[in-house]
Amino acid sequence: MGAVAGVFILLMSVTGVLLTYERQIIHAAENSAVVAPEGADPMTVDALADASIAMGAEPGNTLVISKDRTDAVTLSKGRRDNTLLNPYTAETMPEAGEKTKAFFGRVMRIHRWLSFSGGRSELGGAINAAANLIFAGLLITGAVLWWPKTWKWAFVKTQLFFRKGLRTAQARDYNWHHVLAAWSLLPLIAIVVSGAVFSYGWANNLVYAAFGESPGRNGPPAVAEQEAQPSEIPTDFTAVSLETLLGQATADYKNWKRVSVILPEPAAETVTMTVDMGNGAQAGKKRTLTLAHDGSGVIGEPAGSDATPARKARIFLRFIHTGEVYGWIGQTIAGLASLAGVILVYTGISLGFRRLIRMRKQAKAKRA
Incomplete structure (x- = not known):
């Protein structure tokens, strides 16, 4: 045997x-495909979000922004629907790292x-x-x-x-x-x-x-809890930029590597961002924050994974x-x-x- x-x-x-x-290696191959126009600076999160919406993205989709803003940006519409964007132009990079x-x-x-x-x-x-x-x-x-x-x-x-x-x-x-x-x-x-x-x-x-x-249960329902939380933002608020909110989200996490920004509805009172301090596979090094869209700060406490103990064990394995x-x-x-x-x-x-x-x-x- x-x-x-x-x-x-x-x-x-x-x-x-x-x-x-x-x-x-894949991360390096993807970033090597980024072409920066002469004299250009990486786009802001807001500009990337607007460009993503123009390309068909919807509120609820996710932009993954690296701490090194010259790295490729990922637009995620689902688990297997991810598009790489040039951080300088927001153009798609379908061939970035494809051979690798x-x-x-x-x-x-x-x-x-x-x-x-x-x-x-x-x-x-x-x-x-x-x-x-x-x-x-x-x-x-x-x-x-x-x-x-x-x-x-x-x-x-x-x-x-x-x-x-x-x-x-x-x-x-x-x-x-x-x-x-x-x-x-x-x-x-x-x-x-x-x-x-x-x-x-x-x-x-x-x-x-x-x-x-039992398999298939990803986490406890949180809808009721979210609905029960009173709004801390006046209904006539003025939204600040996503770039400002990114700075607020990462202020207490100096060693952050990337942030996942959930694209909000235009009139949304809050914006959700997940700060990742690990390699993307370490659930214990991720914190999800709910930020007031008017720039008044983080609402509530940063949260870790809301997965059940069994689901956490499965991810660990x-x-x-x-x-x-x-x-x-x-x-x-x-x-x-x-x-x-x-x-x-x-x-x-x-x-x-x-x-x-x-x-x-x-x-x-x-x-x-």
Whole structure:
């Protein structure tokens, strides 16, 4: 099982390494496509909002503005309906980073569905999911086999550190297998368990069941609460610019990276903005603020995610799989763990086949 599954574990590990810094690389590719007219300054949020409305955007759609105002701006009309805008002209950039995104898209499809043709493959997904479960079994049983019978440093260090001067390839593979498995066990377990949640409905249901919830519930209804809140803005208010409100939203968050501005109705008394201090995948580093459209300040307290505990756990598992929940450090650890997985497959299959050959020779010797 280990030898057969190893082929697919190897593919998932290699593609996992390639996907390590996907978010940052795509972001850089998109921004490299921005062309600034000579002598031009980036547009204000209000100018970008007006241009977006002119292109068909509606109140309720979102503009994502980076702290570096020369970065591409994202107009989001839905989860999968996103348009990149030039921050200097508000022109759309349909080809920005397209080759880079196409490359990572293909790698992702191999990683998730074993699809080399470009489409989604249910059979390939089932094979990868099964290989992932076998990998979980190999990790758990491997940890049991690795566990030292005697915790004496002279012995334990041979299981934790690479050894020099090993005379045979088998001894080298044995040492590498043990050392890499020991150091990468915990991140690999996190990657494998979270991967199972994406692959199997029963695993996803277990996450929700652990919190007494059912899949599909994204968060508690908040409409009644919002309606019950008294308006703190006079009906004859004069709206200030979105640029001013952006400054108010970020005033207490000096390390902000981007702000999502929900385009308001022209006569709206409030404007909602979400300040992101992380990489876009860290829910704990986002704060949603409701600002008075007349510029009188923030209404109420900044809010974090309103998702239910089960939904928060599901989001956490989504980004613990890539390591993004802990920023670039987490991504690096996940990438190194995937690289360790590549070597574990090689050394594991190598040791396994040597054992099979040795067993066959012993069987022949007994018959002789």
